[in-house]
Amino acid sequence: MTTTPAAPKAPPEAFVRPPQELRTKKSSPFPYALLAPALAVLAILVAWPILKLIVTSFQEYGRAQAFGAPPEWVGLDNYAEVLTSGEFYAVLGRSVAFMIVAVVLTMTLGTLVALLMIRLGKAMRMLVTVGLLLAWAMPALSTVMVWGWMFDTRYGVVNYLLTQITGSDWAGHSWLIEPLSFFLVLGLIVVWMGVPFIAFTMYAGLTQVPAETLEASQLDGANARQRFFQIQVPFVRSIIIVLIVLSVIWDLRVFAQVYALQGIGGLYEKTSTLGVWIYQKGTASGDFGFAAAAAVVMVFIMLLISLYYVRQTLKEDD
Incomplete structure (x- = not known):
């Protein structure tokens, strides 16, 4: 005797959702209301100065305009003057070279x-x-003052120690007159101030590497160098990328240390980095339009560096 299979039961009404509930709910405006004060502060403190900088870069803005005269629109003339200036490329090359050396030393010493x-x-x-x-x-200006005293021509401890160690007379030697020795002192200051951040961040990342993995690799015969480059570095790769990008931006736009060290005894023409050179063009010559255009070019360079960091972060998220 054959039995007819029972028809499947209909699902309970409690599990059947009406079409209205399947639609995407509208987002609430409450989170945007909470973000509004912060966005307003950013617009005032960041967006408005950048907008004013861009507008000034298209104008002839000198001392007369600073005292109330209306500025004249010059289009891309300021940018053409900046990008065809040999002095700009000399300062940019000097800044990039210093940045590369400072970043390499800071990352290496901080990791060690x-x-x-x-x-x-x-x-x-x-x-x-x-x-x-x-x-x-320690504030940047205080740091420069301390290092400036250490390298002082007559009373600096560096000249005294070199005289005692080498037997030669280093008294009266000026470290800030020559551009090479100036950047040597500047590099010591910048690296000395940058190593703590790198060290703390790398220490926080390296302590998260699983100890079991390191012990297993050590039992397999891997030495300290192999464990570092093949296990620890890949594990903290994203942290290293962030630190390199931040160090590049910080060292490329270094200002306070250079400006204060030049006040102690450096030569402005041969030791200015990009930020100091732009500041001097605006204050000394009074050509604020040219300085604004150079600053926009500098911001564009920073954006390119940040774009690389953002792309790497998005790749890792994917």
Whole structure:
């Protein structure tokens, strides 16, 4: 005897959603209302100065305009003057060369300090941390003044120590007159101020590497160098990219250290970086339109660097 299979039961009404509920709900305006004050502050403090800078770059804006005369629109003349100026490319090349050396030294020393902190005991690690925090917390102008005294021509401790060590007379030697020695002192200051941030960030990333993976690779015969480059570096690769991009931007637009060190004894014509050169063009010559155009070009360079960082971040998210 054959039995007819029972028809499937209809789903309960509780599980059947009406078509209205399947539609996408409209987003609430409440989150945008919460963001409105922050967006307003950003618009006032960031967007408006950038907009004013761009407008000024298309104008002839000198001392007369600063005292109330109406500016004249000159189109792309300021940009053409900047991009055809040999002085601009000389300063840009000088700034890029200094940036490359400073970034390499800062990243290398900061990573080495981070690796050292991992191996140190608790007491010594705390001592190193306090020292790094003191170096990081010191204002830029105070740092330049301290290093300026150390390299002082007559009373600096550097000349005294070199005289005692080498036996030669270093008294009266000026470190800031020659461009090469000027950038040597500037590099020491910038690297000294940048190492703590790199060290703390790399230490936070390296401590997250699984200890089991490192122990397994050590049992397999991998030495310290192989463990670092084949395990630890890939694990913190995103952190390294962020640190390199930030260091490139910071060292390319360094201003306070250069300007203060020039006030102690440096030559403006041969030691100015991009930010200081733009400032001097605006204040010394009074050609604010030219300085604004050069600043826009500098901002464009920074945006290109940031664009690379954003693209790398999006790739990792995908």
